[in-house]
Amino acid sequence: xxxxxxxxxxxxxxxxxxxxxxxxxxxxxxxxxxxxxxxxxxxxxxxxxxxxxxxxxxxxxxxxxxxxxxxxxxxxxxxxxxxxxxxxxxxxxxxxxxxxxxxxxxxxxxxxxxxxxxxxxxxxxxxxxxxxxxxxxxxxxxxxxxxxxxxxxxxxxxxxxxxxxxxxxxxxxxxxxxxxxxxxxxxxxxxxxxxxxxxxxxxxxxxxxxxxxxxxxxxxxxxxxxxxxxxxxxxxxxxxxxxxxxxxxxxxxxxxxxxxxxxxxxxxxxxxxxxxxxxxxxxxxxxxxxxxxxxxxxxxxxxxxxxxxxxxxxxxxxxxxxxxxxxxxxxxxxxxxxxxxxxxxxxxxxxxxxxxxxxxxxxxxxxxxxxxxxxxxxxxxxxxxxxxxxxxxxxxxxxxxxxxxx
Numbered sequence: 001x002x003x004x005x006x007x008x009x010x011x012x013x014x015x016x017x018x019x020x021x022x023x024x025x026x027x028x029x030x031x032x033x034x035x036x037x038x039x040x041x042x043x044x045x046x047x048x049x050x051x052x053x054x055x056x057x058x059x060x061x062x063x064x065x066x067x068x069x070x071x072x073x074x075x076x077x078x079x080x081x082x083x084x085x086x087x088x089x090x091x092x093x094x095x096x097x098x099x100x101x102x103x104x105x106x107x108x109x110x111x112x113x114x115x116x117x118x119x120x121x122x123x124x125x126x127x128x129x130x131x132x133x134x135x136x137x138x139x140x141x142x143x144x145x146x147x148x149x150x151x152x153x154x155x156x157x158x159x160x161x162x163x164x165x166x167x168x169x170x171x172x173x174x175x176x177x178x179x180x181x182x183x184x185x186x187x188x189x190x191x192x193x194x195x196x197x198x199x200x201x202x203x204x205x206x207x208x209x210x211x212x213x214x215x216x217x218x219x220x221x222x223x224x225x226x227x228x229x230x231x232x233x234x235x236x237x238x239x240x241x242x243x244x245x246x247x248x249x250x251x252x253x254x255x256x257x258x259x260x261x262x263x264x265x266x267x268x269x270x271x272x273x274x275x276x277x278x279x280x281x282x283x284x285x286x287x288x289x290x291x292x293x294x295x296x297x298x299x300x301x302x303x304x305x306x307x308x309x310x311x312x313x314x315x316x317x318x319x320x321x322x323x324x325x326x327x328x329x330x331x332x333x334x335x336x337x338x339x340x341x342x343x344x345x346x347x348x349x350x351x352x353x354x355x356x357x358x359x360x361x362x363x364x365x366x367x368x369x370x371x372x373x374x375x376x377x378x379x380x381x382x383x384x385x386x387x388x389x390x391x392x393x394x395x396x397x398x399x400x401x402x403x404x405x406x
Contacts, residue, residue, distance in 0.1 A: 003380035003388045007268050008307050008352050012390050014376050015270040015352065016286045018363055019390070022381035024264040025058050028228040032259065033067035035227060035234065039241040041252040042069040044091060046223045047078045049257020049360050053085040054393045055379065059260065062087030070110070072223075072255040076101050079108040091220070091255065093145060093186065095166055097123065106130045106140065113143040113186045113220070116169060117178045120144060124181055143184040143220065144169055150189055150204035155298065158191040160222075171208040184250070185209065188222025192258060195236040198225065202240060213248050220253040227259040258360045265359025266305075267291065267375060271351045272330065279340075280325040282347050287331035287372045288338050292355065293365045301339050303356040308344045315341040315353075327353070331370045368401045 003021060006012050013019060032043050045059060045068055057064025060071075063086055070089030071082035082090045092105055093113040102123050105112060112127065114120040120142065131139040147168025151161045160167045168187065189201045198221065206213065213219065221241075226232055241252050273283040288295050295302060304315040304327070318324045321342035329336040338355075347353075366374050374396040383389040 007354050015268050016375035017268045018375050018377045020265045020379040029066050031228045038238045041241045044255040045071040045260050046255045046257030048074050050261040056086050060086045076104050083108045111141045115145050117175050141183045143186050145186045148204040152197040160188050184216045184218035186220040190224025192226050195233045216250045218251040223255045225256050228262045261359040263357050267355040267358040269353050271347050282325050282327050287329040288336050290367050290369045290372045292362050294361050305354040
């Protein structure tokens, strides 16, 4: 079963369209589950990276047949989605909460992590009052996010421990007298990185906060773990998690987003026009800042697949193949550009291009800037005969643009 041939069929799949890969989601989930089984760690889905809830039954052990123990949220709405559609444990963290948000979170979350001692002290009475009316095993657990001040070389915009970062409490600001009612600590230093980066992070955490780790019932090591990337050192990861579990007698949590849906989706696009400027410029039926914002923000260069002589092939770097062009979107933003690629022959209007690895972050960040409609969302799985099959999940229209503005 392979979905790729369906992506080029306009009779089966509209354009533009995010197409999720059911098989890859299951493959990623199985890898994550091996980590859980080997270490006793609990892995949560980070909704900030992937929140296509129609696929949650593939991932959640509570709302389907998946292995994951729950989801982590960065807002009240993410926490509500986690509670309603994913089930299991809901962990919530934000750089700051207000009273209205905390009042709503009390009904939704299992863990609340605070970004400062001041926020913890402000909301501790409300949480204590809430917990008094609940069974011990259903009480909200509270934690603090710490900043080990250890960077792993990520781009600064994605580096939680960059100089001046607002995320996490530094050692010099950590107040041990405020730990009454705190059951765990949370830290996050990684971005698409390996177990070796985690190992260095753990050394920094122990150096700066080691004296308080034995008092933790749980330790959350955050996200950014590229666990499902080929070549990731699973043995090292499992060894580190097991060592910390045994050393501190704590429940270990990881909350990856990218690793859950890595390479588990495509963005199907169509060439609308080819214009000549300083080089050929291909206008697609998408807007890069609207539908692939990380290409501009990160920035990064997605892989592109196209059809040539009846086969699906990869586009090359500029100058690598016979014809080089710039791929661009249809919005009015001058920088609406995906990058320069080369192809075996000039592209023509009506031809399809497939951007790869589009399930993560792109889908959750889409906008309707310029009134461009959001891409449809579908999933490719297999039918009863084991053949590739496409199922539409959602299509968007004018109402989605209008109702979000007033």
